[in-house]
Amino acid sequence: MSGINWNECSVDFGEASYPYYFGEDCLDRIVASMAGYGADRFLVVTDDNVLQLHGEKLLPALARVAPVDVFSRPAGDGAKSLHNLGACLEQAIAAGASRQSVVVAFGGGVPGNLAGVVASLLFRGVRLVHIPTTTVAAMDSVISLKQAINSTHGKNHIGTYRTPEAVYFDAGLLSTLPSKQLRSGLCEATKNCLAIRPQSIAQMRDRLAAGDLASPQTLLWLLEESLEAKCSVMAQDTYEQRAGLILEYGHTVGHAVEMCDQRLRGSDGLSHGEAVMLGMLAAARISNAMGALDDAAVAVHEELARALGVGTEMPGGLLIEDVMDVVRVDNKRGYLTVSGEEAAMVLLGRLGVPLGSHDLPLTAVPLGIVKEAVATLVPDNQ
Template sequence: MNSTRPGHGRLHSRTIRIGDSAFPYVFGDDCAGEIADGLAQLNADLLIFVTDDRLRELYPEVPARLSGRTPHLVLTHPVGESMKTMTCLTSHLDTALRAGATRRSVVVSFGGGVPGNLAGLMASLLFRGARLVHIPTTTIAAMDSVLSLKQAINTPVGKNGLGTYYAPTAVYTDVRFFGTLPVRELRSGLCEMAKNCLAIRPDAIPGLRAVIAGGDLAAPAALHWLLEASITAKTEVTRDDTYERRRGLVLEYGHTAGHAIELCDHRARGAAGLSHGAAIAVGMLVAAHISHARGWLSDDAVSLHYELVTGLGVEPYLPRTVRPEDVLRVAADDNKRGYLDPDPDALPFVLLRAPGRPAMTEGLPLVPVSTAELRAALEVVARGSAETATANIHQRAGR
């Protein structure tokens, strides 16, 4: 679709299939006008925008602009995970119902993965299932969370403890919104993309290298390529695995160590800790070292991990604030426990035998990893920079 009207950019449209669900994913540059047209076609009686205070401040005009003549309501909250709580969920639902929401209303997430997850859960509960539209404004949301049906809030016990699977009616991404993203948030989603390349689509690695070499990760052409590649990689493993409990588990590559590193770093440094994507990137290095020590991943494959991680601007070692012992303690509670036969000294891990080729156990892309193996890999990553870690490998390989 081509247009010269302001706010009507060239659009790309893909159909996302996840299990029995299918929905359009439409993306482009400067395409708010097209998004407004898409929302108007839903013939809603109320558009319920779910956003956060930062987006509200940056883009105060957007909900009214996208709503046109359809009445709209804006539900906002201070940024961060405190939004993904039962308190915020019930308060937003109450406000929507008091404002006259009906079965014809549409919940519209406008923001990152946090408002996206909350809006998804709200839509699934409202009248036992209202229509949901995602307008993701972070790379994590656009390239990762909206390509999953998982919707969740946190509980005092842990992250994403209460949730459901729910499909949107449509997803619209205008890459222009990424223009205001802090660089750390921009890179965060791209690290998940690097994970997808290493674990699922090594054939996309030359494209990712070209994007990195281009030097401008926020350029519309680079973002379009990354969106296309993310959609292809993620749907390849979720098409027949709605609940991400079989082939889709490969999306957890880097997450067992990565989540634990993220949590430890946030305990130590608060909001200055690693972004989710950067922590996953370091988690992939840990997984790569475990595979290498088992004789599965080659030296070149480990070096490829370092090349992509550092190319995306992530420092390839554990932050000084994070000790291997702390990571081991947190990783022991990883949510993939229970997938494999219980072994008190082993954690289910996604490990690669080669890029794009996960090691399998009982038909799942998981293998048990002992605490000793994980500790050894964490110590290599804790010590190393890209050069020293690669030098270590070469030394061990006798080169």
């Protein structure tokens, strides 16, 4: 991406399609493009960290196009709540929002999800634009129509689907991103390699060995890989309810660990990608225990986790039963009929091949086996 200031590709999921613009140090081009929407107001949903780091780069320029109203909350998954959803909607209406307004998701996956639900509900639907500022958002969450917030019981229980007007990615905004967040995006890319594109594992190893995770070349490769993986499985599954569920690999246990850790440590907790990597380790061990995934494939999971520099154990203080309580209410319930003592999980039979069918890549897993796998993630000193 170095030296490339403006590029466009099309994200196509069945009948849904939207442009993805990307470049480096291209905020002026982003604002110029957004000026063409004829918006009467921009409703910017962000978090306090992004606002402090990048607000002055975007908001004054955007305000020269149309009035800007900002809804910001402390960073962290806790922002994806019903309380904040209601507050954001009320603030938008009080500020004078109309059906000609545009909701702008400015930040990582959390502001992106909250903004997506706001755009879906405000006046029964207004336009949505994503400006991601993290690798996870740019390479994963915005390449989807799913928009959701959390319930008090679990992750992403309340949501909808919304096709954005466009995604705008300025790689220059990632220059301030901590290495933890860069690794988080690489964890999601690793998920794509393990579950969808095992032919890319060798190149992922090379990128990790080189160590320059923030280079424009690595970011471009991540974006291309993510687009290829997600579009390939969502071409005939726009809403990720059948074949697209493979993208949930690692998310059953991962979401549970993430939510429990956020409750304990707030924004200092695991990143989404780190939690998903732990979820993939658990999923690999579960599949192995069920006689499907072989030892060599499990070892590949563990090798890549170490190469990513993420932990292979849950943070201290997390209780197995708390994690299992969230697993029991995982948002994939209903796609596959399971008993009250089972969880519907995405597992692999071998790298790149789900244990379930390609059309519905879910397997009913006894909760006892899930609990045993979660127990392997507990630190030895706990």
